[in-house]
Amino acid sequence: MLTAITRQVSPSINRCELTFHAKEPIDIPRAIAQHEAYEECLSQLGARVISLPAEADLPDAVFVEDAAIVVDEVAVSPIMGAASRRPETESLARTLSIYRLLKYMQAPATLDGGDVMRIGRRLFVGASKRTNADGISQLRAALAPFDYEVKSVNVKQCLHLKSGCSYVGRNSILVNRGMVDVTRLAGFELIDVPASEPGAANALLIEDVVIVPSAFPQTIALLDARGFKVKAIDVSEFQKAEGGVTCKSIIFNVDAAP
Ligand code: GLY
Numbered sequence: 001m002l003t004a005i006t007r008q009v010s011p012s013i014n015r016c017e018l019t020f021h022a023k024e025p026i027d028i029p030r031a032i033a034q035h036e037a038y039e040e041c042l043s044q045l046g047a048r049v050i051s052l053p054a055e056a057d058l059p060d061a062v063f064v065e066d067a068a069i070v071v072d073e074v075a076v077s078p079i080m081g082a083a084s085r086r087p088e089t090e091s092l093a094r095t096l097s098i099y100r101l102l103k104y105m106q107a108p109a110t111l112d113g114g115d116v117m118r119i120g121r122r123l124f125v126g127a128s129k130r131t132n133a134d135g136i137s138q139l140r141a142a143l144a145p146f147d148y149e150v151k152s153v154n155v156k157q158c159l160h161l162k163s164g165c166s167y168v169g170r171n172s173i174l175v176n177r178g179m180v181d182v183t184r185l186a187g188f189e190l191i192d193v194p195a196s197e198p199g200a201a202n203a204l205l206i207e208d209v210v211i212v213p214s215a216f217p218q219t220i221a222l223l224d225a226r227g228f229k230v231k232a233i234d235v236s237e238f239q240k241a242e243g244g245v246t247c248k249s250i251i252f253n254v255d256a257a258p
Contacts, residue, residue: 010060012059013031017059018241026241034237034238065249070099073101075099110132111135124185129159168223168228179201203245210229214234
């Protein structure tokens, strides 16, 4: 069964990490309402949503994607790139251990799940400010026994690889080439985000539906015109925290619900 792990919004989200964005106040009741709508959207698309309680003292913990990497056979608990976020992995790993064998990274590796774009048995991993070469090689070693290929991709001017590109199905990747070196993405159809919407390359594919923030109407129109099924969703409060639509869930399949 398609399963989505999410986490409720921390009351401390206004103390979130910011790397490329200027600080803007986050409206917490609005963020909570947007997150509920996001969970409802995942549910309507067929996912069983496991919504974990908020972590009061971990401002970025709603962005669960960064705190684990889950493939069909195994989950990897990373050492996250931002020291303030490292405690996020602990309770998430406990939940994931119900569903997957767990492997743990060792220092000096750092890696954030937002840097990992999985397409089938290939994982493209952003060499970003948060993910270092040891993190990429430890992920490669953890997944090699299960026949996954891990390739590093250079990124610039963005937090994570998936800030700059996302797989949207039909062998296509939505991309901002100003952020992502596409050399390693040869063989895929690259769909460039409109210049007026540089932040629009973070999109979440569930089955055959591409979830895109409603803040990016031109990207929505572009995907729609190419025949993609698109679902627009408002994540404005999370964009202020340098998050997007992929960051707020970990999606994986569970053969039989325990
Ligand atoms: N605020 C998201 C992050 O910096 O990880």
